[in-house]
Amino acid sequence: MSGGRDIDALIEMMAKLPGLGPRSARRAVLQLVRKRELLLMPLADLMQQVAITTRECTRCGNLGEGPLCLICLDMKRNGSELCVVEDVADLWAMERSGTFKGRYHVLGGTLSALDAIGPEELRIPELVNRVAEEGTEEVILALNATVDGQTTAHYIAEQLEGSVRLTSLAQGVPIGGELDYLDDGTITAALRARKDI
Amino acid sequence: MSGGRDIDALIEMMAKLPGLGPRSARRAVLQLVRKRELLLMPLADLMQQVAITTRECTRCGNLGEGPLCLICLDMKRNGSELCVVEDVADLWAMERSGTFKGRYHVLGGTLSALDAIGPEELRIPELVNRVAEEGTEEVILALNATVDGQTTAHYIAEQLEGSVRLTSLAQGVPIGGELDYLDDGTITAALRARKDI
Numbered sequence: 001m002s003g004g005r006d007i008d009a010l011i012e013m014m015a016k017l018p019g020l021g022p023r024s025a026r027r028a029v030l031q032l033v034r035k036r037e038l039l040l041m042p043l044a045d046l047m048q049q050v051a052i053t054t055r056e057c058t059r060c061g062n063l064g065e066g067p068l069c070l071i072c073l074d075m076k077r078n079g080s081e082l083c084v085v086e087d088v089a090d091l092w093a094m095e096r097s098g099t100f101k102g103r104y105h106v107l108g109g110t111l112s113a114l115d116a117i118g119p120e121e122l123r124i125p126e127l128v129n130r131v132a133e134e135g136t137e138e139v140i141l142a143l144n145a146t147v148d149g150q151t152t153a154h155y156i157a158e159q160l161e162g163s164v165r166l167t168s169l170a171q172g173v174p175i176g177g178e179l180d181y182l183d184d185g186t187i188t189a190a191l192r193a194r195k196d197i
Numbered sequence: 198m199s200g201g202r203d204i205d206a207l208i209e210m211m212a213k214l215p216g217l218g219p220r221s222a223r224r225a226v227l228q229l230v231r232k233r234e235l236l237l238m239p240l241a242d243l244m245q246q247v248a249i250t251t252r253e254c255t256r257c258g259n260l261g262e263g264p265l266c267l268i269c270l271d272m273k274r275n276g277s278e279l280c281v282v283e284d285v286a287d288l289w290a291m292e293r294s295g296t297f298k299g300r301y302h303v304l305g306g307t308l309s310a311l312d313a314i315g316p317e318e319l320r321i322p323e324l325v326n327r328v329a330e331e332g333t334e335e336v337i338l339a340l341n342a343t344v345d346g347q348t349t350a351h352y353i354a355e356q357l358e359g360s361v362r363l364t365s366l367a368q369g370v371p372i373g374g375e376l377d378y379l380d381d382g383t384i385t386a387a388l389r390a391r392k393d394i
Contacts, residue, residue, distance in 0.1 A: 004262040006250050010243045016236065017225040024216030030286055031215050032244070033251055033260060039213065040248045046207045047241035050226075051233055053203050063230060065201040089227055 007033070059130070061106030061123055063088055071095075071104060078102045080137040084127065084156060086110055086144055094142060102140075105130060110148035111155055124156060131164050138165040145171065204230070256327070258303030258320055260285055268292075268300060275299045277334040281324065281353065283307055283341055291339060299337075302327060307345035308352055321353060328361050335362040342368065 007029060015025035032040040056062070057069035064070055071077060081102025085091050091104050107122045119125065131139060139160055143149035157166050172190035173182065204226060212222035229237040253259070254266035261267055268274060278299025282288050288301050304319045316322065328336060336357055340346035354363050369387035370379065 004251060004260060004267065006243065006247045006262065007260055010240075010247050013236070013240050013243060018228050019221030019224055020216060026286060026289065027216055028214040029247075030284075033247065036248055039210070040244055043207075043210050044241050044244035044248060046203065046210060047229070047237055047244065050203045050207050050230065051237045051241060054201060054230055063201060063204060065203065070201065087227070089223065092223065 060104045061088070061108060062091055062104060076101075079134060081140065082127075082130065082134075082136045082138070083140045083142050085142050086149060086152075090142065090144070100140075102138075107143075107152065110143070110146075110152040112148060119155065119159075122152070124159065127156065128159055131160055136164055138167060141166065141168045143168075257301045258285070258305060259288055259301060273298075276331060278337065279324075279327065279331075279333045279335070280337045280339050282339050283346060283349075287339065287341070297337075299335075304340075304349065307340070307343075307349040309345060316352065316356075319349070321356065324353065325356055328357055333361055335364060338363065338365045340365075 011022070011025045011029045014020055014028055015022045017025075020028065032043065053065045054063055055065070055067075057064045057072055058067050059072045060069060062069040062071060064072075066073075078101050081100075082105055083091075083094060083100055083102055084105045084107065085094065086107055086109060088106055091106055094100050094104070105123070105127050107124065107127075109117055109122055111117055111119065111122065127139075130136065139156075141153040141156060143153045153168060160166060170193065171186070172193055173179070173186065179187065208219070208222045208226045211217055211225055212219045214222075217225065229240065250262045251260055252262070252264075254261045254269055255264050256269045257266060259266040259268060261269075263270075275298050278297075279302055280288075280291060280297055280299055281302045281304065282291065283304055283306060285303055288303055291297050291301070302320070302324050304321065304324075306314055306319055308314055308316065308319065324336075327333065336353075338350040338353060340350045350365060357363060367390065368383070369390055370376070370383065374383075376384065
């Protein structure tokens with residue numbers, strides 16, 4: 001490239017973001033430079049701001065701006081239901097559905113022997129403590145339907161068994177899903193869990 | 198979302214970048230927050246830096262860090278060949294090919310009656326001046342093969358006719374292109390411009 005040292009460095013760094021490659025990073029940076037006052041400078045300020053203010057909630061692992069996140073601070077949320085998710089993106093996805101009114105616990109990943117990620121790395125001991133201390137009545141294991149996610153769910157279920165009601169998300173045909181495009185596993189799961197109409 | 202005010206604002210602004218939607222903006226921001234020292238803070242600094250240092254080259258319209266860009270300053274480039282492109286992204290694309298050793302002139306768009314973009318908005322008068330002052334021998338009109346691009350090329354050709362050699366990029370089958378996937382216009386152009394082997 002030949003836009004100068006800083007702009008080349010900016011493109012290179014933007015290209016590291018998920019969802020952006022070198023080509024879209026170039027387009028994004030050109031757009032930023034074109035809209036310097038409207039986009040580039042406010043974005044730089046916001047990033048600096050987020051770097052300073054944003055932190056992990058000490059209780060649930062969600063992102064927030066104080067020691068506790070907005071969900072943990074919200075007294076209207078039902079403290080007796082605890083939804084366990086892999087990461088913050090999953091928590092946000094749950095929140096967008098707007099159905100769940102309880103609290104969360106973010107693990108920060110899944111168990112993985114290969115990457116040497118054990119229960120200690122995943123805030124699982126914290127989960128066990130919370131269930132004991134907060135009088136939790138139900139733990140919803142909303143982990144991804146992947147091998148790693150399900151292994152982790154099994155492990156957590158073993159740890160908590162007997163002390164609390166354990167549930168997991170239903171598996172089946174997604175809304176709007178066409179059978180022809182679904183994998184065999186999903187169809188099998190949907191058939192096994194079929195319901196009377 | 199529920200990650201706090203700053204992070205929500207950052208996601209909203211990132212989603213305005215070309216190539217990023219709300220979903221990929223959320224993923225990018227989570228990645229940024231996770232890699233605060235390595236990604237978020239350096240990126241914020243770089244953006245601030247670019248906002249201060251980057252400016253348009255007063256001669257050709259490319260981006261650079263001084264009054265003249267690196268290409269205009271490079272005395273090894275052939276000043277008698279001038280390549281006219283629509284915007285900086287096109288200039289960078291030409292540079293990546295590494296073939297052209299002359300100088301550039303960035304128009305900043307195409308003529309458009311609908312958007313009220315006339316020659317004055319497009320640095321076309323500057324182009325006419327440069328050709329007269331710099332002793333240009335050849336002007337390569339490397340505008341996009343769109344209706345607007347070709348209209349603009351026609352207009353520029355009219356302005357410069359007689360004073361300089363005018364050329365345009367060859368049209369034909371792209372390298373690696375399969376005939377079955379090419380549009381009729383490209384095949385027609387490639388057939389008309391066929392060459393003896």
